[in-house]
Amino acid sequence: MSRTEKEKMLAGDLYHAGCPELQADLAQTRAWLVRYNASLGLPASDRRRLLAERLAEVGPDAVIRPPFFCDYGYNVALGTGVFLNFNCVILDVVSVRIGDGTQIGPLVQILTADHPRDPEVRRSGLEFGRPISIGRNVWIGGGAIILPGVTVGDDAIIGAGSVVARDVPVGATVVGNPARAVAPRSA
Structure with missing residues (x-):
């Protein structure tokens, strides 16, 4: 049985992002993002309701400060007390899970979308995704980039x-490009 491009995308297989079904999903997300990104002056409870309209999971006390950007939204799961600061980008062609109490600085990019390394396959317009999982009580500094599959x-x-x-790894502190482990600083 043939799978849809959306089914292939969600499975992390090669897919064509330009198919009508995915383009319709992107259009719905763009319309939702316009509403969400205009909500900064609204009470937190109203912004939370907006998040719950589009995201897969929104734990209690989870906060995303607008503006916020994502591809689909329905692949993003936020645990309890998750905080994303201004201008975060999540390219969520597959699952992005963010654990309880995690704090994410401004301008962070979480990128599940990936592209084939073979130039002929890439030229065909195929792409794929690799899920990202961020544990509990993680602190991600401003401007960090999390690449596919991490x-x-x-x-x-x-x-x-x-x-x-x-x-x-659990409890590690990483810095730089590419990020490498360092001894944690106190305070």
Whole structure:
């Protein structure tokens, strides 16, 4: 049985993003983002209701400060007390899970979307995604970039401006481009 492009996308397989079904989903998300990004002056409870309209899961006390940007929204799950500061970008062609109590600085990019390395396959317009999982009580500094397929362990710290291309172990502190482990600083 043939799968739709959306089914292929959600499975992390090669798919064509320009198919009508996915273009309709993107259009719905863009309309939702216009509403959400205009909500900064609204009470937190109203912004939370807006988040629940589009995201897969929104834990109690989860906050995203607008403006916020994503591809689909329905692949994003936020745990209890998650905080995303201004101008975060989540390219969520597959699952993005963010654990309880995680704090994410401004301008952070969480990117599940990936492209084939073979130039002929890439030229055909095919792409794929690899899920990202961010554990509990993680702190991600402003401007950091989390690349496709990365898992960040609980209690980890990612320094501002870091580019995270590999998994981050539980409790580790990583900085730089590419991000590498360093001894944690106190205070």
